[in-house]
Amino acid sequence: MMMNKRLINTVSQSKKYIAGNVAFQWCSMAANIAGVFAAGNLIGRLAAGKPEKEVLWGTVLVVIAVLAVRCICLLGSARMSFLSSESVKKTLRREIYQKLLRLGSSYQERVSTSEVVQMSVEGVDQLETYFGAYLPQFFYSMLAPVTLFAVLSFISVPPALVLLLCVPLIPAAIAAVQIFAKKLLGKYWGQYTALGDIFLENLQGLTTLKIYQADEYKSRQMDEEAEKFRKITMKVLTMQLNSISVMDLVAFGGAALGVILSLWQLLAGNISLAGCFVIILLAAEFFIPMRQLGSFFHIAMNGMAASDKIFNLLDLPEPQQGKAKISVKNPDISIKHVSFSYDREREVLKDIIMEIPGGSFTAVAGESGCGKSTLAALLMGRNKSYSGSIQVGGIELSQASEESLMKSVTYVGHDSYIFKGSVRDNLKMGDPGAEEEKMWNALEKVNLADFLRTEEGLDTQLEERASNLSGGQRQRLALARALLHDSPVYIFDEATSNIDVESENEIMAQIRSLKGNKSVILISHRLANLTGADRVYMMENGRVCEAGTHEELLDYGGGYARLWKKQQELEMIGKGGGQE
């Protein structure tokens, strides 16, 4: 009952703590039995007349010893509980974390961030109770009635037997509730994570929601979700309360039956007053552990529902991790007949062929949505389910180890992540051993040094996602970090799109100067940036439709030439407008 072998084996080191916990609880019960016997003995003597002084003192000493033992056992069992909870938290959170690492940067395609957060925080907390309280109680609640039966049967078998036989009625009642509860808890967790998802998304997009005055609508939407969650929570609580009432009825009814039987045995003259007293005092002890188990049961069921979710995550198929190392200093990149689809229905890339020699400057152009970023994502190993072949330095991407790919290729998108902390911390991500001079050098190249000198230099503190910098400054910092990374291949995907034209031209000059030492793949909607490229690939609807140098493509007079003309006209109008 509620024994998940896989879960227990996942946290196998907690087994010894569970055994220790059961042992402490059992010792405490044994001490209790000894105390009750001593008290029973005293009452028997009192009934028979004035007991001797030794009996009185003996009873007092036994009671003190019992209290001391129970106190030690209580501490011991709490300690065991803590140790097993600790190992559960550590193990499961480590497993989830490592799984996320193995899933790699594409983990969000399979599981939402809020679900991972809830699973590893609340879900693991629920399992802490399962290991720390439920499992020890489960074994103890089996052991305790058997021990009590063994002891009481020396006094009288009928009440001991009735008490023992009534105990399984509690788990039977729990099992009846479980069938209904399992479905309900599955729904409860689903609703809980759905609410968390919406909450996180709305919180992150709060500014956008305010701008479009959509916050009220979203708030109503969240109210509806919260109401659904409230209803399901109330159902869960009602179910828990009802099952507790049933368990109490069984437990107290059973104990009462035992008491009545022992009184009947006393009246029939089958047992002594002392024996009757012992049975009456220990009757409830038969049921207390099982009753306690029942109260942990609902938390444990929550934990089980959470563990299903955790195992679903842990069982997600992992992208195959290659082992081959890209060790070539200036690797050639060869893309042959590559096709790719996100949903297996619509092909986003179709039969792409590109040759990118080491140290070259290659550009990819095309209208929005033609598949440029998707191609960059494939080169970064984010999606591996493509057909055809992509080789970096002669190694097929699917065979390359993620670590060596990350060392070989640096990607700079239009919205790079800047972490809360100092400028120095963020730059050191690119090169952990970088000296101050090297960092300043990189900042000079991206035109950010002058601004930072007016602030606190490398120690300038940044808010989360660098919200205290302008969009352009943020992007420049991301570029500086990328330059420090010093990888042989760079992919710039609209990396200068939110930078003013003057700075863009200067940064583009820096990017072009990488050519020779590094392979540069530049994706830009502004064709003026692509002019110096060794080769420009023009894409349309997921296909490469033209390839050549800027001049060759202009001479060819195809889509590239048309786009160029259009952009030139727009820029001329822009300049003309400025002069007027």
Ligand SMILES: Nc1ncnc2c1ncn2[C@@H]1O[C@H](COP(=O)(O)OP(=O)(O)OP(=O)(O)O)[C@@H](O)[C@H]1O
């Ligand atoms: N994660 C995704 N899941 C499903 N479809 C996607 C995903 N990302 C992109 N697409 C689709 O793939 C196509 C190509 O998108 P991609 O981002 O590669 O285009 P792009 O040329 O880089 O566009 P832009 O210049 O606007 O950034 C688009 O039709 C887009 O709808």
